[in-house]
Amino acid sequence: MRSRLLGVVSLVGALLVAAPAPAQPTVKIGLIMTYSGQFADAATQMDNGLKLYVKQHSDTVAGKKLEFIRRDTGGIAPDVAKRLAQELVVRDRVDILSGWMATPNTLAGADVSAEARKFMPVMNGAGTLIPTKSPYIARVSFTLPQSAGALGTWAVTKGGFKKAYTMVSDFSPGHEAEQEFQRAFKEAGGEIIGSVRFPVANPDFSAFVQRAKDVNPEAIFIFVPGGVQPAALGKAFHERGVDPKKTKILGSGEVTTEQALKSMGDAGIGIITAWHYDYNINSPLNHAFVKAYREAYGRNPDFFSVGGYDGMHLIYEALKKTGGKTDAEALIAAARDMAWESPRGPMSVDPETRDVVQTIYIRRVEKVAGELVNVVIDKVENVRDPVKARMKK
Amino acid sequence: MIGSFAGVLFDGFAYGMLLFLLSVGLSVTLGMMNFVNLAHCSFAMLGGYVTVTLMDRAGWPFFATLPVAFLAAAAASVVLERALFRRLYRASDLDQCLLTIGIVFVSVAGAAYVYGTLQQPVQLPDYLRTAVTLGGLRFPVYRLFLIGAALVITVVLVAALEYTRFGARVRAAVDNQRMARGLGIDVDGVFAVTFALGSGLAGLGGALAIEMVGLDPAFAFTYLIYVIIVVSVGGLASIGGSFVAATLIGISDMAGKYYIPQLGAFLIYLVMVGLLMWRPAGLFGRR
Numbered sequence: 229m230r231s232r233l234l235g236v237v238s239l240v241g242a243l244l245v246a247a248p249a250p251a252q253p254t255v256k257i258g259l260i261m262t263y264s265g266q267f268a269d270a271a272t273q274m275d276n277g278l279k280l281y282v283k284q285h286s287d288t289v290a291g292k293k294l295e296f297i298r299r300d301t302g303g304i305a306p307d308v309a310k311r312l313a314q315e316l317v318v319r320d321r322v323d324i325l326s327g328w329m330a331t332p333n334t335l336a337g338a339d340v341s342a343e344a345r346k347f348m349p350v351m352n353g354a355g356t357l358i359p360t361k362s363p364y365i366a367r368v369s370f371t372l373p374q375s376a377g378a379l380g381t382w383a384v385t386k387g388g389f390k391k392a393y394t395m396v397s398d399f400s401p402g403h404e405a406e407q408e409f410q411r412a413f414k415e416a417g418g419e420i421i422g423s424v425r426f427p428v429a430n431p432d433f434s435a436f437v438q439r440a441k442d443v444n445p446e447a448i449f450i451f452v453p454g455g456v457q458p459a460a461l462g463k464a465f466h467e468r469g470v471d472p473k474k475t476k477i478l479g480s481g482e483v484t485t486e487q488a489l490k491s492m493g494d495a496g497i498g499i500i501t502a503w504h505y506d507y508n509i510n511s512p513l514n515h516a517f518v519k520a521y522r523e524a525y526g527r528n529p530d531f532f533s534v535g536g537y538d539g540m541h542l543i544y545e546a547l548k549k550t551g552g553k554t555d556a557e558a559l560i561a562a563a564r565d566m567a568w569e570s571p572r573g574p575m576s577v578d579p580e581t582r583d584v585v586q587t588i589y590i591r592r593v594e595k596v597a598g599e600l601v602n603v604v605i606d607k608v609e610n611v612r613d614p615v616k617a618r619m620k621k
Numbered sequence: 622m623i624g625s626f627a628g629v630l631f632d633g634f635a636y637g638m639l640l641f642l643l644s645v646g647l648s649v650t651l652g653m654m655n656f657v658n659l660a661h662c663s664f665a666m667l668g669g670y671v672t673v674t675l676m677d678r679a680g681w682p683f684f685a686t687l688p689v690a691f692l693a694a695a696a697a698s699v700v701l702e703r704a705l706f707r708r709l710y711r712a713s714d715l716d717q718c719l720l721t722i723g724i725v726f727v728s729v730a731g732a733a734y735v736y737g738t739l740q741q742p743v744q745l746p747d748y749l750r751t752a753v754t755l756g757g758l759r760f761p762v763y764r765l766f767l768i769g770a771a772l773v774i775t776v777v778l779v780a781a782l783e784y785t786r787f788g789a790r791v792r793a794a795v796d797n798q799r800m801a802r803g804l805g806i807d808v809d810g811v812f813a814v815t816f817a818l819g820s821g822l823a824g825l826g827g828a829l830a831i832e833m834v835g836l837d838p839a840f841a842f843t844y845l846i847y848v849i850i851v852v853s854v855g856g857l858a859s860i861g862g863s864f865v866a867a868t869l870i871g872i873s874d875m876a877g878k879y880y881i882p883q884l885g886a887f888l889i890y891l892v893m894v895g896l897l898m899w900r901p902a903g904l905f906g907r908r
Contacts, residue, residue, distance in 0.1 A: 264729075264730075264733070265839060266837075266839045266843070268733060268738035268837075268838065268839070269737070269738035269739045269740065269837065271738075272737065272738045272739070398885060424882045425882070425883075425885070426878070426882065426885060427885040427886030428886075429843065429886070430886065431636075431833070431834045431843075431844075431847075432632075432636045432639075432833065432834075432874075432875070434632045434636075434875070435629060435632060435633075435875045435876075435878035435879040435882075436878060436879075436882065438625065438628060438629070438632070438879060439879060439882065442625065455740060455835070455837065455839075456740050456834065456835025456836070456837055457835070459740070459743075459835055460833065460834060460835055463750075463832075463833070466750065467750075467752060467759075467761040467763075467764075468759065468761075469752060469759045487739055487740045487742065488740070490742035490744070491740065491741075491742045491743050491744070491835065493744050493750070494747075495750070527739070
C-alpha cells in the first residue's frame with residue numbers, strides 16, 4: 229500500500245516536472261507522404277532520413293522549436309494530397325509544407341503552396357515541371373531527365389553503344405525518362421531502334437522483353453517505378469536469355485536499389501544505371517551518414533532517405549538565414565541559391581529554377597565480397613534538369 | 622515467327638498457371654462455399670512471408686518451405702473462420718465483403734508492422750533460375766515448375782472433391798446444409814476444413830508466386846483483382862473452370878502485350894468483359 233502510494237506521488241511529481249514550460253515559439257512543418265500503400269517503403273525511408281537530421285541537429289532552429297505533423301495520402305492520390313495540404317494550412321496552421329513524394333501528389337500540393345503562400349521544400353516528387361507550379365517550391369531530390377539525359381549521352385560517348393531500345397512504364401515519369409534518354413542518345417550520335425511502354429502495374433514482363441530481344445539492340449534503356457517491379461524485370465531479362473555481354477541493360481537508379489538487387493541475384497550483374505545517390509558512395513560524409521542511419525534504423529539509407537535528410541538541411545539553413553521568420557517569400561529567398569555538401573556529394577538549388585543541381589553517378593552492378601552493389605564507374609558533375617534548361621532558351 | 626508465337630504461348634500459359642495457383646483456393650472458398658472472401662490474397666501473402674522468412678532467416682531450402690506455407694495459411698484461416706467468418710456464412714454478400722476487406726487492411730498493416738514496408742528478397746536456388754533450350758526455344762525452369770505444380774494441384778483437387786467421401790460431404794454441405802445436417806454430416810467441421818483447404822492453397826500459391834511477382838505488404842491488394850477475375854470468368858465452384866480461365870487470360874494477356882503493346886493492361890479486362898457477356902455465369906458456371 230505504502231509503496232503504491234509512493235508510486236502515485238512520484239508519478240504526479242514527474243508529471244508536474246514534465247509540464248511544458250511557457251510556450252516556446254514553434255515552426256510547424258506539415259509532411260505529406262505515402263505512409264501506406266504501394267509506396268509505403270519510400271515514405272518509411274524518407275521519414276527516417278529527415279528524423280535522423282533532426283536527431284543530429286536538435287529540434288530547435290533559430291530559437292524556434294520544430295513541430296511535425298504527418299499526413300498519409302495512401303498512395304498516388306492527388307485529390308487526397310490537395311485536401312490534406314489544405315487542412316494542414318487552414319486547420320493546423322502549418323508554416324511549411326514539406327515531404328512530398330509521387331509527382332501527381334506534389335503537383336496537387338503545389339497549388340496550395342502557391343495560393344496559401346507556404347514554403348514548399350520537395351523531398352522527392354521527380355516530375356520536371358514541379359518547381360514551376362509554385363514560386364515557393366525548392367526541390368532537393370532529383371528529376372528523371374537529369375539522370376536519363378546524362379545516361380543517354382554517356383552511353384554513346386563513353387559506353388560506345390550505337391543502337392538502343394527503350395522500355396518504360398506508361399505514365400508521366402516513364403515518358404519523361406524515355407524522351408530525355410532518346411533525345412540525348414540521338415544527339416550524341418546514337419540510334420533508337422525501337423521502344424515500348426508497359427502498364428504501370430505489370431506483374432510479368434516476359435512479353436515485352438521478348439519484343440526487345442527480337443530486334444537485337446546493343447543497349448536497352450529501362451525505367452520502372454521502384455518496389456517489386458525492378459526485380460521482376462531484371463529476372464525477365466535473365467529468363468529470356470538476354471545476354472549481358474551482348475546487350476547492356478541501362479536504367480535509372482530505381483532499377484538497382486539494394487532490395488531489387490537482393491531479389492535479382494546474379495541476374496543483376498552488369499546493369500548500368502545513372503543516379504544521384506547510393507549508400508556505397510565513397511566520401512567521409514556519406515560513410516558517417518550511412519553509419520548513423522544503420523545504427524538508428526537497422527538498414528541502409530536509399531535515395532528517399534537522402535532526400536529527406538537534405539530536405540531538412542534546406543529547411544534548417546533557410547530558417548537560420550531568416551532568423552526563424554517563416555513567411556514564404558523570405559524562406560524561398562534564403563533557399564534559392566543555397567549550396568552544400570550532402571552525403572550524395574556537392575549539391576545546390578538553382579537560383580533561377582529552384583531545382584536541384586547535383587552530381588549524377590554512372591554505376592555498374594558488380595559482385596563485391598559476395599554482395600551485389602552499384603560500383604561507381606563514372607560521374608557527371610553539376611547536372612541541371614535538362615528540360616527546364618531548354619525551356620529557358 | 623512461329624518460334625516467337627510458341628514462346629508467347631508458353632509464357633502466357635505459365636503466367637496463367639501463376640494466376641491459377643493464386644486463385645484456385647478462392648474457387649474453393651468463394652466458388653464452393655459461396656463466401657465472398659476478399660481476404661484470399663492476405664492468406665497468399667502470409668504464405669509468401671512464411672516462405673521468405675524460412676528461406677532468408679532460417680536458411681531452409683525453397684521446397685521445404687512450401688508445405689509450411691500451406692499449413693500456416695490454413696491454420697491462420699481456421700482461427701479466423703471459427704472466430705469471424707463462420708458468423709457470416711448466411712449474411713449478405715455486402716456484409717461478407719465488408720468483413721473480409723477489413724481483414725485485408727488489417728493484414729496489410731500487420732505485415733508492414735512485422736516486416737516493415739520494404740520489399741522482401743526472394744532468392745531461389747540457381748537451378749530454378751536457369752532455362753532449358755529445346756528446338757531453339759528457351760523454357761525457363763521456374764515456369765516449367767509452375768506449370769507442373771498447377772497441373773498436379775488441379776488433378777489432386779478435382780479427384781479429391783469428385784471421388785472421395787470427404788469430397789461428397791463437402792458437396793452435400795454446400796448444396797443443401799439442412800439436408801446434410803439431417804444425414805448426420807458435421808457441416809461445421811466440413812466447412813472449417815474446406816475453408817482451411819482453400820486458404821492453404823492460397824498460402825501455397827503465394828509462396829510460389831513471389832519469385833515472379835515479388836512480395837511487399839501491398840501484395841494482398843495488388844493481386845486481389847486478378848484472382849477475382851479468374852474465378853468469376855471460370856465460373857464459381859469449378860476448379861476446371863478456373864484452370865481454363867487462367868490459361869485463357871494468361872495467354873491473351875501475354876499475346877496482347879507482345880503483339881499490340883499499346884493495348885497493354887487493358888486487354889485482360891477486355892477479355893474478361895467479353896467472356897462474361899458471352900457467359901454471365903462464367904465458362905463452367907453452374908449457377
